[in-house]
Amino acid sequence: MILWGIWNRRNEKLREAKDAQPQISVNNTLQFFNKWCHARHQAGHTLTHHEQHRNERWTKPMAEFLKCNIDIAIFKVINNNGLNYVIRRSSRVTQS
Template structure:
């Protein structure tokens, strides 16, 4: 009987949805975890707190105009909407396919229709919106929508570039014919170049490393190029 009760309890709390789409999103774990909490109804918005019988002011801490629920703080608040635009995601926000009445259905719809990169950018933006809300609530600090959107984009781009480099490095080490770095000839310097393309950003990340004939690092450089180019062009 005990096992049967546990089985019923499990399915009672199961929520159907595209959970794999959340965990496959190309974003830091903290951002994907926020999506999970949002879809599980775990974020302590003021409306959610009232549902849990916690007495509090219902107005949004950021705009102080509307009731703060998940839809308002992430999708309808003027600051949030302008942040989507600043992050280059306004077309996702206004997409007719993502106008469901609750945040969970909107997130699941995005996970089903958008690439894992776009879902990752959305996750990072929502995380930044939530952090800004908390900073305003507890510290009375607030950022402009442009600051929120640009930080979300830059933070995601930096994470994506590092993640891509790590993935490429791991895949290379598993190849049967592993190509190892070789020292240059005496009095020569070798420059290794790696390029990462960030989809949808029209930016390219370029990294260079200079080493001498003893394999010692002499100099390095990391920079963003404000243009899109192929791997061959970037490395050239």
């Protein structure tokens, strides 16, 4: 969802000359994500976090693909956040 938000903000800047601070872009993306989750909940399509990941095992991508794993942390008490990602090929790892 964060990658979608970055891509969407880029398109708005290129097409409509809209510019926003990164924190505004992240907040807008998180609001969109919350609305999406709410819509899924209303439609009865929710699983708990535990149920979603209970039997999930990471597998490397096929040779012609990349796989991106993302983690984000928001620390409201100190008004800070962090984002980390790992992009993997089937044979190499590139990490931020």
